[in-house]
Amino acid sequence: MTLTTSLRDRLAAVVGPEHVRDDPGTLEAYARDATPLHRGAADAVCFPADTAQVQRVVKIARAERIPLVVRGAGTNLCGATVPQLGGIVLVMTRMARLIELDPGNMSAVVQPGMVTATLAEEAAAHGLLYPPDPGSRTTSTIGGNVGTCAGGLRGLKYGVTRDYVLGCEAVLGTGEVLRYGGKVVKNVAGFDLARLLCGSEGTLAILTELTLRLVPAPLASGVGLAYFSRLKEAGAAVSRVLASGILPATLEFLDSTCLRTVEEFAGIGLRADAGALLVFGQDGTPEVVAADLERIAVACRAEGAIEARVARDETEATALLEARRAALPSLSRLAPLTILEDATVPRSRLAEMVERIEEIAVRHGLLIGTFGHAGDGNLHPTCVVDPAHPGVVERVETAFSEIFDAALELGGTITGEHGVGLAKRAHLESQLGRAQIELLRRIKLAFDPDGILNPGKLAS
């Protein structure tokens, strides 16, 4: 499919000629996102400035029956913004304004292209907190966060993006503009469309404005660490901590492969010989933070931690969070290709799941390091390979299939926060079943009767 001159002109008439690009180099730069192995080829890239422009672009795409792939910062890890069927990539980063920050109602109204960290800073300036903090927050956009229902390190206590969307404005595949919800925190007039759009990966509507809930910023925060000789004990410690009535803000883990690799590359002073590391964090008043961190350390020791304590100072605290964040990039240095997944299980089955992953890795002769959000049962098994070795990519695919099956067997999901996109499409039906897939398709049809919005992703 090539972009006819008249179509290019029509797009240019909507957004201005300088905001449409169809040169091969630019198309190449928008052929992929942060997902390895997936790429597409768009026909044009278009940067709208407001809702009216988005609406007019949707109408053009509808009239021409061409795919429209909406994109924020392109940091998703499931190929959700890869234009594998061509069409128009609609980049939302020009719509990045903070429309209103309302401390009285603890809410913010933003355009979807706003960077997550920018919103967090704006909120902090008013003594407020926007809790969802995906690892990509300095780059990712709010629209993309809603599109994937992003989680983060604070998920256990504060929930994920869907818990903060109060309302939205969206353009449907029909070109209709719809407004849902607002600053009200309670609202049962009709279906909860904001929640439906959370994690819809650009397949139902294009979000053009979001009303988000903020919470009071905690006065203090702190972190601690616990080393275990086996991951099983770390898993048991997570359950013990939660059973003891504490809800930590952060509960992250690294397995032994990650510990060794992070230490090798980042040299933070971690115990590379341990079987697992738990990094825990709490926020609140200074007294609560101190008391809770101590109680978490005690719970960890009760499960056999070889070392469990509160971070000595700010420097150590920063280093610990740094270590957690360094897991993925450190692993990626071991081999040319890094494939990251995010199978998630009920948190009580975390250790069991890690053991299953280890067994699968050994059986297929692969190196898989696992880290993740222990408190959410959200694992990030990360496989590093050299794709030049024949057959290795197929072996990785088989191994990940088995990992997904294991997660489902343990009552979990194939993806906790990264999304389905292109990457996990083939596995979706085994989790949802035929009837649910059919329902998703009927819902999709209601929003986007011609199937122009991000076709071929998720359930479409």
Add this chain to the structure above:
Amino acid sequence: MSERSIFEPELLDRCISCGFCLPACPTYGLTGVEASSPRGRINLMRALQEGTLPDDDPTALEESSFCLGCRACEPVCPAGVRYGELLETWRDHSWKGRRRSPMLRLLLWSTAQTWRVRLMGLRRHARRRLGTGPSLMLGCFERALFPSVSRAAAALVPGASISSHQGCCGALHAHNGERERGRRLAVQLGYDLPGTILTTSGGCAAHLGSVLGGDRVFELSEWLGEHPPAVTPSRPRLRVAVQDSCHLRNGMGIWREARTLLAEVAEVVELPSASACCGAAGTYALLRPRDSRRILDAKLDEIRAADVDYVVTLNPGCLRQLQSGLRRRRLRTRAIHLAEVLS
């Protein structure tokens, strides 16, 4: 489509496409288009490597030139991508022969041989002398434009040797598609100036250090950090702001030293964009004056708001860029080299 080897595959493979570098990149900040971001440019390089894009793809050529080469994308990269090296290789490959502008060819020609560089230094710079300390590098364009910087540096490092038989360090060439000549010039300079080499230019320090080894090459603030000069506080107390040198900060991790030294003599104000490129970027200001000014403009707004007496630079290119920008805006702030403030 055949896989060619323009780039070392390991250098390209290291990028995991996470996009962490996007917010750090000044050119992406200007356009918001992925192709002018570090991640986008790496994808263009991959396409050239795979043969998906031809060597003369206009967007790829344009982006290889639009990039400031400031390497702000390096310290923020969690995967340790060596973007500066990739860019040198890219320009080496893509800017062969006539693709370089006449202006660039003239610049590279005039600095490629020692005698041509010496011509630039006919106005008196620092007096020749033989000392026991490091050898002071006089720079190429710096000799012609700012001889006072070398004189000030010579005063701050009393033991420094100064010889006029020295050429260009080759940074200019390495950053503009002549990697091999850039390396050869650095080796030649290392031969002409035996022992430790001291330079007043962050950009030269990074290039020279990458060829001769960091232990032989010192940038002025780095040297003075270890060998503090005797200074007298300014009176009345001056207010100054620092403009980092990109390659000094992003390539060598040196930026604290200048601030510590300056705090001895003046009040140091931190500009929000102190670490971001001023748009000089070696030959960039001459080759792409419009883009260079757009990059500088935001910084001039900050300088106006901070209303400092001086903006202190660590690189002659930045000095020239800021001087002309400040003059254009008619601001009262003056740009000055670190050596001149301290001496």
